[in-house]
């Protein structure tokens with residue numbers, strides 16, 4: 541085995557316990573799986589995962605052991621973005637929650653408000669935030685390929701990196717968002733602590749990601765695409781609340797989320813054989829049926845939490 545792919549034990553990000561956990565699934569990942577393709581946004585789900593455990597103290601589900609987060613930085617930097625066709629639906633889905641956060645947090649003056657998205661991809665949501673009139677718009681994205689796809693006027697608003705300590709100015713943002721990002725983070729406490737520092741008092745955090753206790757995850761079990769090497773921690777509505785509270789954030793709402801999705805992208809997510817899926821995706825390409833958009837609960841949750 542390549543020595544850099546030595547696996548390391550992880551700890552529960554809520555209570556810090558290492559041992560006190562129950563194994564849910566055995567690992568099926570091999571050293572050959574650590575490629576930028578595997579760590580790319582919205583690739584075809586391939587069910588490769590680490591050993592999955594659940595903390596007996598607080599119920600947080602995590603990968604254990606995993607590779608070191610330094611290697612992740614390299615993999616994400618070289619990762620590929622695979623969601624061009626779905627950008628409009630993702631923007632509509634995510635911006636609905638941004639608007640809900642604006643309302644719930646009571647952000648009065650949008651031109652004076654700061655908006656930060658961590659893991660902004662090609663910056664499609666930043667474009668929407670600028671269009672909406674946010675006074676300050678910033679994105680952070682480690683994938684060079686994704687950032688290169690951003691429009692010329694968005695590019696200066698993106699820092700191409702992982703979020704590093706001290707990178708963000710203190711008390712600068714009214715809203716910090718993460719969409720399908722937080723469960724990829726190997727050290728969520730370090731990230732949340734940076735977010736809390738960067739939020740203005742009264743500002744808030746909006747996190748949208750998989751719900752490990754959603755019906756789809758319970759029904760599919762180990763076949764659920766959420767059990768994936770890209771996910772270090774997997775949250776449910778209870779554990780996402782606990783980790784936010786651990787950082788002094790006040791929970792305003794935690795609920796299941798609805799996605800707007802095309803039938804083509806829904807096919808992409810279906811837990812069916814890869815060969816059948818590729819056949820169907822090819823058939824649906826550029827068809828009215830494939831482009832048909834529906835609203836659906838896809839097993840995601842969202843939380844809006846406020847800095848006092």
Ligand SMILES: [Zn+2]
Pocket residue numbers: 552553554555556557595596597598599600
């Ligand atoms: Zn725990």
